[in-house]
Amino acid sequence: MPVPNNLQVRPLRVVRGAQVFARARLPSRHGEFEIVSFIDDVGRTLDDVAIVRGDVAGRAEVPTRIHSECLTGDVFGSFRCDCRDQLELALQRIAGGDAGIILYLRQEGRGIGIAQKIRAYHLQEQGLDTVEANLHMGFDDDLRDYSVAAAMLRALGVGSVVLHTNNMSKVAGLQQGGVAVARREPLIAEAREQNRRYLATKRDKSGHLL
Ligand SMILES: Nc1nc2c(ncn2[C@@H]2O[C@H](COP(=O)(O)OP(=O)(O)OP(=O)(O)O)[C@@H](O)[C@H]2O)c(=O)[nH]1
């Protein structure tokens, strides 16, 4: 059977409201956290989770990171991107304080999913950059939606957040979802030989403040 190359991606679920479903201790190599799962406003469990340090309910200026899933970087330590470096930096920063949150959102490949991301990698090996590869496959360059992040933060009851990111669409997404963003903190991982072009594309085409 020929492999179809025009498969559409499953659209990300837009989540308007969430509540905490379960929480448990998560001692880790970075420090003590709690892991929190959620259900949405129609009672479905979410695959997205929050890693929480300390008491964040009602607290202002909670250091917060929104991390988008990257199987290749987060789990396998790929150097094609800076995802794992950023994740570790965020974990270290938050473990160094008494309160903070990392939202781990299952928006693999900026929403196109792992299978299509590997196809995008293949196209990049033929010379396309990250954005061109997505467009070539018929997708927008970024399909992510941050309403779920806002719903999770509201469910955790934060007063306001300090968002660690270089991506202003995350700030806008939280604000649209009713979460107060006190300010943004840059989160810049050191470039590596293998991800230099990826980072340049983020800066030049995707509007990241790098
Ligand atoms: N489509 C696609 N997605 C990728 C590629 N490389 C990494 N990703 C995904 O990009 C997401 C990470 O997003 P980035 O745009 O790098 O960074 P960001 O999270 O938006 O911005 P920061 O908050 O500043 O880190 C993860 O979901 C990765 O799986 C790629 O080549 N193509």
Ligand SMILES: [Zn+2]
């Ligand atoms: Zn990555």
